[in-house]
Amino acid sequence: MADFHKSRSGDQDDRVRQFDQIIAKSPALEAVLEKIERVAPTASTVLILGETGTGKELIAKAIHNISPRYDRPFVKVNCAAIPLDLLESELFGHERGAFTGAIAQKVGRFDLADKGTIFLDEVGDIPLPLQPKLLRVLQEREFERLGSARTHHVDVRVLAATHRDLEQMVDRGEFRSDLYYRLNVFPVALPPLRARREDIPALVDYFVGLYSRQMGKVVDRIPEETMAALRAYAWPGNVRELQNLIQRAVILSGDGVLPNPLPSSHLETVTVMSRSTALKEVDRAFILHTLEASGWMIGGPEGAAAKLGLKRTTLLYKMKKLGISRPAQGRGIAFPVAPLDSTESSASL
Numbered sequence: 001m002a003d004f005h006k007s008r009s010g011d012q013d014d015r016v017r018q019f020d021q022i023i024a025k026s027p028a029l030e031a032v033l034e035k036i037e038r039v040a041p042t043a044s045t046v047l048i049l050g051e052t053g054t055g056k057e058l059i060a061k062a063i064h065n066i067s068p069r070y071d072r073p074f075v076k077v078n079c080a081a082i083p084l085d086l087l088e089s090e091l092f093g094h095e096r097g098a099f100t101g102a103i104a105q106k107v108g109r110f111d112l113a114d115k116g117t118i119f120l121d122e123v124g125d126i127p128l129p130l131q132p133k134l135l136r137v138l139q140e141r142e143f144e145r146l147g148s149a150r151t152h153h154v155d156v157r158v159l160a161a162t163h164r165d166l167e168q169m170v171d172r173g174e175f176r177s178d179l180y181y182r183l184n185v186f187p188v189a190l191p192p193l194r195a196r197r198e199d200i201p202a203l204v205d206y207f208v209g210l211y212s213r214q215m216g217k218v219v220d221r222i223p224e225e226t227m228a229a230l231r232a233y234a235w236p237g238n239v240r241e242l243q244n245l246i247q248r249a250v251i252l253s254g255d256g257v258l259p260n261p262l263p264s265s266h267l268e269t270v271t272v273m274s275r276s277t278a279l280k281e282v283d284r285a286f287i288l289h290t291l292e293a294s295g296w297m298i299g300g301p302e303g304a305a306a307k308l309g310l311k312r313t314t315l316l317y318k319m320k321k322l323g324i325s326r327p328a329q330g331r332g333i334a335f336p337v338a339p340l341d342s343t344e345s346s347a348s349l
């Protein structure tokens, strides 16, 4: 088994590379990595907590990859994505005829994860009636398939994650306290990105490198103001949001410069805006940037619509909705929403 330090030294092994992709410059995230380095070699259950997009799944895979079980299965179950009545058979399996529609036997995820690791994602969404059965498998490592009396014994390491406040759910009677204590043996809390801003420049560099390589583009200049804006932004969607924004910025970059994906004049407002409003602002900034880069030409192979991968009419519609119109010659400000027809005639010169 490769230990944590060895795995960060650039060994080309696949599971090692997985661990290398965790960018951690902040003391807060460094502390998390030290914690998981300590718990990974044990068989302990780990509960990973954090807002959406903070890297919970990445951490779960890393724990498995540096554990002695690294060459055994890593089986993920998203407890929130599977309909309530199917989750039990998904986790534990069923025999043929166990219920209407059970036309064949099904092997459950706990069986599939035998000798390996099971990752119970969104564990806070496990319905109450199913919680005793999960508690039993955590305590005894045994369960029965639906429609069968035979007890299955498995050797499974359990990792779980949630963005919910389980303690509060216990207080409200929405989550069993005994299951909570069983899961909470070794909690690992991933701080939101806004609480570890030191990680932002490193993440930006990492994703710019990743996407420019993928797209065969050279992007070798990130203006200081752009980096400062990215560092100051609130990142409600955490690392996933940053990753998506950088991907779009790399797509739109020309002449080796990364465009600012955040509208700087709206920065202060963006930090307090709702997520959907913030995303709309980002769309607006990208469309504006592309229009400017295309000299406000909308249609045609060199036009903004083609560059954005949109139909000309779709782009016109979006511009109208977002209040984008061509600025007066020689000035950098946009006029208020123009009627669709006049936008089109002035923009498709």
Ligand SMILES: Nc1ncnc2c1ncn2[C@@H]1O[C@H](COP(=O)(O)OP(=O)(O)OP(=O)(O)O)[C@@H](O)[C@H]1O
Residues within 6 Å of the ligand: 021, 022, 023, 024, 050, 051, 052, 053, 054, 055, 056, 057, 058, 059, 163, 239, 240, 243
């Ligand atoms: N420290 C990091 N270094 C590099 N990439 C990261 C880091 N943290 C997160 N990512 C990337 O961000 C994206 C989101 O991470 P992940 O899916 O693990 O988040 P999550 O907490 O499970 O989110 P959700 O609650 O929405 O499921 C992934 O593409 C992941 O690889």
Ligand SMILES: [Mg+2]
Residues within 6 Å of the ligand: 056, 057, 121
């Ligand atoms: Mg996740």
